Amino acid sequence: MTDVLAxxxxxxxxxxxxxxxxxxxxxxxxxxxAAGDRIAIIGPSGSGKSTLMHILGGLIAPTSGHIDWPALGPRESLMPxxxxxxxxxPSLFPALxxxxxxxxxxxLAGHTTGARDRARQLLARFALEELADKLPEELSGGQAQRVAMLRALTTAPRLILADEPTGQLDSHTAEHFLDGVLELASTAGIALVIATHDAQVAARMARLWAMDHGRLANSAREREEA
Known part of the structure; x- marks a missing residue:
């Protein structure tokens, strides 16, 4: 039976x-x-995509209804x-x-042994080694987005929730970057939920959730994974 993460x-x-x-x-x-899910959340700006993801990840609590994380444990144990x-x-720490x-x-998780080596390996895998010593203020918007995704991948979490992670990348760079992210997520068994306006990104996900004025208009559409 597949684990239900949220x-x-x-x-x-x-x-x-x-x-x-x-x-x-x-x-x-x-x-x-569920564990290993690939979900795209689409919908116009202001439809509630970001708020839904923040609730699903335990960042904020809903004002009504119920949410739990059967395979992950209590809300306070979810991050990082x-x-x-x-x-x-922008979410990178400017002083680092x-x-x-x-x-x-x-x-933060106490996994200090080999942490810098793992980070360098991630950067090399995405051909971003030259960014290692740069501060966030020295990065382009697209570079900062990719670094933020690598930061999310570094702990091999059970679930990553990403809000427009390719929004500042051109289509070719976004596709190539997403290839690497999906490969790593599959290898590590990470469920991936992406809110996006990009039809090409949404097409890569196995499931499609369409938001419409704060409601899920379609939460059951299935796609064959690319």
Whole structure:
């Protein structure tokens, strides 16, 4: 039986700022992520993709419904080893060079032996060795996105949730980079959930979730993995 990494039942998220009417960002969502899944979340900006991923990874709690992580344990134990995020905006620590950013999750988890060697191997695998000593401010947007993904991969987590991880890459670079990410994820048994506007990226995933005004319009479409 396949391990269920995350299961959401009827979850919703409502934001209520003082003096304004409450806004329902998510409503009545049922979904689950299994070990080794490849899921693309598509939908227009503001449809709730990022909020859903933050809830699925335990970063925030929903205001209604229930979520648990049957194969991973309690919410407070998820990060940084079992679940990793790749955020849409800048997320690298400005005071650390690329090598330091990639090894940070390993050090936080107490896995210090060979951490820098593993980071250098990841950089070499993606032909990014020359970035090792650079600070985030010296990187292009596309380089920073790739480094953030390598940071997520370094602990070989059970689940990676990535928000537009190829948004600043040209189509050829994005395809080549995704090839390497999918290969590593398959080897390590990592489930991968990607929120994306890129149809080519979505086509590489086995399952497609379409968000529409805070609801999952389609959570069951299956694709044959590329």
């Amino acid at each position: 299961r959401a039942e009827g979850i919703g998220m409502r934001y209520a700022a003082p003096g304004t009417a409450p806004v329902d960002v998510l409503e009545g969502i049922d979904c689950e992520i 080893v079992k679940v990793q995020f790749v955020f849409q905006g 060079d690329v090598l330091g950013n990639i090894t940070l999750p390993l050090f």
